[in-house]
Amino acid sequence: MNINVAINKTYIPYLNKSQQTQIFFGGSASGKSFFICQKIVLDCIQGVNWMCCRNVAKTMRNSVYNQVVKTIYEMGLNNYFKINKSDMVITCLLNGCQILFTGLDDVEKVKSITPAKGVLERIFVEEATEIKEDAYMQLTKRLRGISANNKYIVMAFNPILKSHWIYKRFFGKWEDNKDSYEDRDLCILKTTYKDNDMLTDEDKYRLENETDPYYYNVYSLGNWGALGHIIFKNWKVENLSEMIPSFDNIYCGMDFGYSSDPNALIKIHIDKKQKRIYVFDEWYQAGMTDDELVRVSKEMFGQSYVTCDSADPKTIDYLALHNVNAIPAVKGADSINRGIRWLQGYEIIIHTECQNFKNEIEQYHWQEDKYGNAMAKAADENNHLIDALRYATEQLQMEVKIMAAKRL
Numbered sequence: 001m002n003i004n005v006a007i008n009k010t011y012i013p014y015l016n017k018s019q020q021t022q023i024f025f026g027g028s029a030s031g032k033s034f035f036i037c038q039k040i041v042l043d044c045i046q047g048v049n050w051m052c053c054r055n056v057a058k059t060m061r062n063s064v065y066n067q068v069v070k071t072i073y074e075m076g077l078n079n080y081f082k083i084n085k086s087d088m089v090i091t092c093l094l095n096g097c098q099i100l101f102t103g104l105d106d107v108e109k110v111k112s113i114t115p116a117k118g119v120l121e122r123i124f125v126e127e128a129t130e131i132k133e134d135a136y137m138q139l140t141k142r143l144r145g146i147s148a149n150n151k152y153i154v155m156a157f158n159p160i161l162k163s164h165w166i167y168k169r170f171f172g173k174w175e176d177n178k179d180s181y182e183d184r185d186l187c188i189l190k191t192t193y194k195d196n197d198m199l200t201d202e203d204k205y206r207l208e209n210e211t212d213p214y215y216y217n218v219y220s221l222g223n224w225g226a227l228g229h230i231i232f233k234n235w236k237v238e239n240l241s242e243m244i245p246s247f248d249n250i251y252c253g254m255d256f257g258y259s260s261d262p263n264a265l266i267k268i269h270i271d272k273k274q275k276r277i278y279v280f281d282e283w284y285q286a287g288m289t290d291d292e293l294v295r296v297s298k299e300m301f302g303q304s305y306v307t308c309d310s311a312d313p314k315t316i317d318y319l320a321l322h323n324v325n326a327i328p329a330v331k332g333a334d335s336i337n338r339g340i341r342w343l344q345g346y347e348i349i350i351h352t353e354c355q356n357f358k359n360e361i362e363q364y365h366w367q368e369d370k371y372g373n374a375m376a377k378a379a380d381e382n383n384h385l386i387d388a389l390r391y392a393t394e395q396l397q398m399e400v401k402i403m404a405a406k407r408l
């Protein structure tokens, strides 16, 4: 069989490790996910069953599932696999081995998912900093028992915060001046964009010219991060499934994606009396066509008004033309800080499924001056859903301003 595979050389020694925990962490665009998907496909062809997961099932399709499918095509192996798109099950036609996908929020599925043939042998946890430690422990239980192949869990992530359980559990012997660690049970590889020979110039430029110290440290250098001046601490994550049908004070917002930035759509319910914002639905996807955006907007918002980033009037017009009630945000001077102050006056409750919003809010921080003091300016990154939330609530922020002006 002719396999067409270009693996970044840093990763080649990691094709055949046997430790029960294998960690690939570091900066963004360093080729971690790409390599692991290549390995999964190669393994499957050689008779190994894999399960790929992320914290929330909803985030699987546009990330790791699509990436594995793309890898199969890029390797020229599509004739050897049956790809069941609706169930997200990939079966190797040569040996019956499978690549399965699930979200860890689907607890029953995690417990029961089994390949058609043989046993589950390897698990990939994409963006592993999203998951809780007990979820990891549950996964280790799935790999008990004997099999012909080594069983292990592979995790990939950016090292967002040193206070994370992953750091405490696995990085006790890690030395910051080294790029790898290995013992009998654990191997760790740290990579950055410099390890990715296939990097685009755009990604390289973005990472080398990062101005925010936190993002530079974590996403360009791949070091464990420490956040100083976090903007929002007034939030928590809860399962809102049972409350959602009763939500009746709904606001919607949208931030448009440019180049590799995602389109970010958000839907919230506001309880004014209790001063609570319930973030209960999100969409977060890069590279969408206008028609896909229309479809998703209609599905998510129906006839509700959705306040959009006014920087892209063309897309707003396109949405409006296709019966999405899209309106431009007013923005104006100081609108970011006004929005932040207003949101800080509420308690923000995030539905467990809104993983991308949670990822953004936990890292959203003030820029720092050269002495490390917070400036009155939010770092302008990783804030797509947060911007969408500011647009969604803009009318309410303005009401407060008008009321205050009337009182004067």
Ligand SMILES: Nc1ncnc2c1ncn2[C@@H]1O[C@H](COP(=O)(O)OP(=O)(O)OP(=O)(O)O)[C@@H](O)[C@H]1O
Pocket (backbone or CB within 6 Å): 006, 007, 008, 026, 027, 028, 029, 030, 031, 032, 033, 034, 035, 157, 158, 196, 198, 199, 200
């Ligand atoms: N072996 C490869 N062949 C071709 N392209 C590759 C390869 N490895 C990486 N790339 C390119 O580099 C990009 C970044 O790689 P990848 O998504 O794997 O990075 P990552 O380390 O997982 O980043 P993040 O931390 O942001 O998730 C890919 O989208 C792909 O375009």
Ligand SMILES: [Mg+2]
Pocket (backbone or CB within 6 Å): 032, 033, 034, 156
């Ligand atoms: Mg990745």
